[in-house]
Amino acid sequence: xxxxSKVYDPFDAYSIALKKIEESGIIPTKQRRVLAxxxxxxxxxxxxxxxxxxxxxxxxxxxSMATIYNTLKQFTILGLIxxxxxxxxxSLYDTNNEPHYHLYIEDEGKVHDIPxxxxxxxxxxxxxxxxxxxxxxxxxxxxVKDNKKS
Amino acid sequence: xxxxSKVYDPFDAYSIALKKIEESGIIPTKQRRVLAxxxxxxxxxxxxxxxxxxxxxxxxxxxSMATIYNTLKQFTILGLIxxxxxxxxxSLYDTNNEPHYHLYIEDEGKVHDIPxxxxxxxxxxxxxxxxxxxxxxxxxxxxVKDNKKS
DNA sequence: TTACATGCAAAGCATTTGCAGATAA
DNA sequence: TTATCTGCAAATGCTTTGCATGTAA
Numbered sequence: 001x002x003x004x005s006k007v008y009d010p011f012d013a014y015s016i017a018l019k020k021i022e023e024s025g026i027i028p029t030k031q032r033r034v035l036a037x038x039x040x041x042x043x044x045x046x047x048x049x050x051x052x053x054x055x056x057x058x059x060x061x062x063x064s065m066a067t068i069y070n071t072l073k074q075f076t077i078l079g080l081i082x083x084x085x086x087x088x089x090x091s092l093y094d095t096n097n098e099p100h101y102h103l104y105i106e107d108e109g110k111v112h113d114i115p116x117x118x119x120x121x122x123x124x125x126x127x128x129x130x131x132x133x134x135x136x137x138x139x140x141x142x143x144v145k146d147n148k149k150s
Numbered sequence: 151x152x153x154x155s156k157v158y159d160p161f162d163a164y165s166i167a168l169k170k171i172e173e174s175g176i177i178p179t180k181q182r183r184v185l186a187x188x189x190x191x192x193x194x195x196x197x198x199x200x201x202x203x204x205x206x207x208x209x210x211x212x213x214s215m216a217t218i219y220n221t222l223k224q225f226t227i228l229g230l231i232x233x234x235x236x237x238x239x240x241s242l243y244d245t246n247n248e249p250h251y252h253l254y255i256e257d258e259g260k261v262h263d264i265p266x267x268x269x270x271x272x273x274x275x276x277x278x279x280x281x282x283x284x285x286x287x288x289x290x291x292x293x294v295k296d297n298k299k300s
Numbered sequence: 301t302t303a304c305a306t307g308c309a310a311a312g313c314a315t316t317t318g319c320a321g322a323t324a325a
Numbered sequence: 326t327t328a329t330c331t332g333c334a335a336a337t338g339c340t341t342t343g344c345a346t347g348t349a350a
Binding site: 027028029030049050065066069070089090091 | 338339340341342348349350
């Protein structure tokens with residue numbers, strides 16, 4: 001018996017995530033709960049697999065990279081997080097489930113959210129033969145101090 | 151002496167590209183001209199490094215992958231093409247220099263252009279401390295026939 | 301008990317790099 | 326001639342996979 005039975009709190013992202021995990025049929029193992037806590041107990045995040053690995057270590061635990069990747073994939077399929085591909089060589093995982101877009105500061109490798117109400121995106125309707133999955137908007141910027149050519 | 155001295159045609163994308171290459175100071179070597187021809191003589195394209203490699207081979211030539219990657223990077227820096235990262239493990243290079251956004255059909259791995267006049271994107275103004283580099287809009291869709299969950 | 305999950309190490313794969321030889325001007 | 330470029334092979338770095346072991350219920 002897993003002892004994580006707290007009362008479901010519809011305003012707590014971690015609580016919501018745990019509920020979705022349980023409902024989905026996958027087992028809420030210790031690793032999955034630890035990762036969910038890191039992901040959802042600290043507000044909206046844009047976190048890489050390696051960041052997660054390090055944060056687990058900071059809690060004097062250890063979860064293998066294989067499990068971290070597996071879990072990130074499962075959480076993505078469950079709709080708990082969203083993968084954002086800002087750079088060829090690194091995926092970030094976004095815990096913000098509200099519609100929003102991203103400001104990517106290239107020289108820092110950091111992502112910030114842009115609330116949707118600041119953006120007005122009128123798309124032509126998607127053809128009936130296609131299922132809309134996602135709309136990624138990434139505004140790519142560089143710090144002014146970093147004035148390398150174009 | 152490189153024998154590619156045709157009259158500059160301001161309406162031909164290949165001609166424009168060659169001119170920019172010459173003006174930039176990099177040498178318009180045979181490899182660079184072959185790649186520029188493939189990129190710009192066939193209308194707007196979204197092509198991967200491997201696609202390019204294969205198309206060169208179809209012309210009974212051979213250009214090494216290292217050179218292809220080097221050239222794509224240089225052309226990107228020169229502003230001749232734009233790198234679009236649709237998927238974690240593959241970059242595509244876009245020869246369309248007009249402002250536009252992308253429709254990405256995930257199960258096919260294909261990208262189509264969405265003309266800008268079909269989209270109305272009102273962004274909050276970028277803070278003065280940042281240089282706007284690019285805005286990527288990727289509309290991710292799946293074929294209806296491909297009805298895997300979520 | 302048993303299906304499912306984890307973790308290690310190895311594999312995979314796109315991309316980059318080091319460097320010797322080739323080439324443009 | 327000489328700076329620049331090319332191509333091979335090796336290296337890199339993120340991510341995935343195979344498989345033996347562990348675990349939740």
